[in-house]
Amino acid sequence: MKxxxxxxxxxxxxxxxxxxxxxxxxxxxxxMLVFCAAAGGGQAGxxxxxxxxxxxxxxxxxxxxxxxxxxxxxxxxxxYSEESQAQDDLENGSISxxxxxxxxxxxxxxxxxxxxLKLVYKAADPMIGLQxxxxxxxxxxxxxxxxxxxxxxxxGTESKIKNMAVNFYFPGIAVYGLMILISTAAGIIAGDRxxxxxxxxxxTPARPWDFILGYSLPFIPVVIVSTLIYLGVGMxxxxxxxxxxxxxxxxxxLIGLCSIGIGMIVGSLVxxxxxxxxxxxxxxxxxxxxxxxxxxxxxxxxxxxxxxALPFIHAIDASRAVLxxxxxxxxxLDLYWLIGxxxxxxxxxxxxxxxxxxx
Amino acid sequence: MNAVQTFKLTKKFNGLVAVNGVxxxxxxxxxxxxxxxxxxxKTTTIRMLCCLLKPTKGTASVxxxxxxxxxxxxxxxxxxxxxxxxxxxxxxCWENLALIGRVHGLSSDEVARRSKELLETMGLMERAKDQVxxxxxxxxxxxxxxxxxxSDPQVLFLDEPTLGLDPQARRAIWEYIAELKGKKxxxxxxxxxxxxxxxxxxxxxxxxxRVVALGTSQELKTNLFEMRSMVVSTENLTAEVIxxxxxKYSRLExxxxxxxxxxxxxxxxxxxxxxxxxxxxxYSAALEQPTLEDVFIQIxxxxxxx
Numbered sequence: 001m002k003x004x005x006x007x008x009x010x011x012x013x014x015x016x017x018x019x020x021x022x023x024x025x026x027x028x029x030x031x032m033l034v035f036c037a038a039a040g041g042g043q044a045g046x047x048x049x050x051x052x053x054x055x056x057x058x059x060x061x062x063x064x065x066x067x068x069x070x071x072x073x074x075x076x077x078x079x080y081s082e083e084s085q086a087q088d089d090l091e092n093g094s095i096s097x098x099x100x101x102x103x104x105x106x107x108x109x110x111x112x113x114x115x116x117l118k119l120v121y122k123a124a125d126p127m128i129g130l131q132x133x134x135x136x137x138x139x140x141x142x143x144x145x146x147x148x149x150x151x152x153x154x155x156g157t158e159s160k161i162k163n164m165a166v167n168f169y170f171p172g173i174a175v176y177g178l179m180i181l182i183s184t185a186a187g188i189i190a191g192d193r194x195x196x197x198x199x200x201x202x203x204t205p206a207r208p209w210d211f212i213l214g215y216s217l218p219f220i221p222v223v224i225v226s227t228l229i230y231l232g233v234g235m236x237x238x239x240x241x242x243x244x245x246x247x248x249x250x251x252x253x254l255i256g257l258c259s260i261g262i263g264m265i266v267g268s269l270v271x272x273x274x275x276x277x278x279x280x281x282x283x284x285x286x287x288x289x290x291x292x293x294x295x296x297x298x299x300x301x302x303x304x305x306x307x308x309a310l311p312f313i314h315a316i317d318a319s320r321a322v323l324x325x326x327x328x329x330x331x332x333l334d335l336y337w338l339i340g341x342x343x344x345x346x347x348x349x350x351x352x353x354x355x356x357x358x359x
Numbered sequence: 360m361n362a363v364q365t366f367k368l369t370k371k372f373n374g375l376v377a378v379n380g381v382x383x384x385x386x387x388x389x390x391x392x393x394x395x396x397x398x399x400x401k402t403t404t405i406r407m408l409c410c411l412l413k414p415t416k417g418t419a420s421v422x423x424x425x426x427x428x429x430x431x432x433x434x435x436x437x438x439x440x441x442x443x444x445x446x447x448x449x450x451x452c453w454e455n456l457a458l459i460g461r462v463h464g465l466s467s468d469e470v471a472r473r474s475k476e477l478l479e480t481m482g483l484m485e486r487a488k489d490q491v492x493x494x495x496x497x498x499x500x501x502x503x504x505x506x507x508x509x510s511d512p513q514v515l516f517l518d519e520p521t522l523g524l525d526p527q528a529r530r531a532i533w534e535y536i537a538e539l540k541g542k543k544x545x546x547x548x549x550x551x552x553x554x555x556x557x558x559x560x561x562x563x564x565x566x567x568x569r570v571v572a573l574g575t576s577q578e579l580k581t582n583l584f585e586m587r588s589m590v591v592s593t594e595n596l597t598a599e600v601i602x603x604x605x606x607k608y609s610r611l612e613x614x615x616x617x618x619x620x621x622x623x624x625x626x627x628x629x630x631x632x633x634x635x636x637x638x639x640x641x642y643s644a645a646l647e648q649p650t651l652e653d654v655f656i657q658i659x660x661x662x663x664x665x
Binding site: 001002005006008009012013016017195196197199200201202203204205206207210357 | 406409410411431434435437439441443445446447448449450454457458459461462463464490510
């Protein structure tokens with residue numbers, strides 16, 4: 001249990017350092033407060049939405065009526081019969097967004113074919129569309145009672161969400177907060193390496209995996225406590241947890257492990273004076289292209305591919321989905337991706353430690 | 360079997376030879392010092408013996424275990440106090456000692472017992488529960504040595520154990536190290552010749568990666584210095600007397616009223632009597648022993664702290 005002793009030492013070094021602790025927890029909490037407050041916090045009202053009904057069938061009317069009963073949506077009058085009218089009003093600023101119900105909607109619902117609804121919003125305000133999209137998907141599923149005509153598995157529970165913006169921001173900022181562990185873990189390892197503490201420990205009979213475990217275990221309580229704090233702050237700011245909190249916790253835990261793994265690799269490779277820069281060069285762009293603060297839907301496909309190969313977007317998307325009511329099966333691929341990354345990162349960490357131990 | 364043995368031990372860094380074919384044999388229970396200036400290769404030698412650096416050429420073994428082939432067998436049997444005082448700054452003395460002791464596989468009870476003994480020996484018991492970041496350099500150094508000893512190692516490596524300490528703290532650490540003599544095999548590196556002189560059973564003088572002289576302090580001094588020297592403080596010294604002395608003795612130096620005379624068979628009384636007879640006032644006269652610094656200069660042609 002040599003790793004346990006190394007881990008105990010590192011945990012003490014963390015919790016006895018108030019500046020480090022404050023940074024680890026305080027920064028994401030501050031981000032969360034600012035973003036959630038900007039989104040209206042718990043006081044946010046329903047989103048005003050217009051409808052262009054090109055189908056004009058009994059089914060489309062019933063669907064519109066159903067949408068009107070959803071608390072999170074405030075339906076504008078009148079209902080457009082042509083998309084071009086709605087488009088004109090969107091362009092002249094009299095409406096913020098509209099939902100297009102295409103012709104063939106009624107037929108598709110009867111024959112249970114795929115249905116494509118189009119939510120059109122101002123390019124300058126993508127958040128509003130993003131906030132509403134999952135609600136429409138969920139309400140659509142609920143109304144139609146079948147899956148997957150709207151390609152959703154949300155089962156229509158999003159209508160319980162008090163503030164979609166908070167539910168959008170929370171997972172992103174929580175994952176961003178856990179990404180800060182990259183810098184913290186890298187800082188501790190690089191510092192210990194440069195001060196010579198690691199060299200001293202390398203003269204003891206501890207093995208590489210003792211160091212990997214010893215340097216990662218202390219961050220696990222940090223991950224758990226941070227996640228709990230983020231959840232507390234998020235709920236105070238209007239976060240609605242519709243889905244399984246345990247699944248969300250599992251996702252946050254796994255992305256925490258991935259961040260620690262990346263931190264160990266950075267800490268093994270770069271000097272402590274450069275590690276802060278290297279870590280943040282990694283953290284901020286990764287958070288951006290992973291959708292921590294805004295959607296990546298409209299980003300170029302190359303960037304989306306890069307983001308998709310990394311673990312963060314999987315943690316953010318999956319935790320957003322699971323908090324909004326998605327089932328475990330809907331996030332299983334994201335979970336596999338995160339587990340795979342964690343295993344790879346820790347394996348690379350062990351190899352690097354082995355290399356560092358004897359030069 | 361020797362406690363530490365190296366054969367043609369060599370380490371190169373990007374073509375720069377830091378250690379160049381060092382052969383050492385350190386007996387069990389011996390306190391051996393590697394004396395040399397900064398950059399001479401002392402720390403690199405220790406780092407190879409502690410399995411932190413792979414030798415470029417040659418072999419090294421500690422208690423019969425090859426440092427490359429059986430590093431963990433070596434690590435189980437050694438204690439190391441590195442040159443920089445490296446401690447966990449936010450841990451207290453007990454916690455620092457427990458970390459090293461437990462990683463070496465000692466039980467909690469054993470660690471507690473050893474730690475108590477060491478903290479008392481090192482005079483750290485009163486501050487044992489304080490975080491070590493509040494400690495002075497001397498206290499940190501004592502704790503660092505205690506950490507090297509907590510696992511009760513058979514071989515102890517002390518890399519510059521008194522570097523940067525004031526004379527009082529240095530003297531205190533010498534006393535702790537002296538208490539270990541005969542109980543542990545100790546390899547100590549230093550560039551303080553008094554330290555090597557005071558503590559060592561044998562000394563290896565290392566310069567530019569090579570061991571250039573090896574022996575006890577006395578052996579090094581007597582083997583290299585056939586001549587003895589004496590220093591005389593005088594007044595009324597004339598040029599005629601100086602010329603006379605120069606003709607009789609091997610070497611003569613005159614510095615600020617002091618005369619330093621070198622000769623193989625120095626006749627101390629004869630010189631004092633001669634000076635008196637020539638009307639020179641002699642305030643004091645003393646025979647001088649060569650120092651390790653003299654030895655170092657003699658061998659390398661430069662001062663130890665160059």
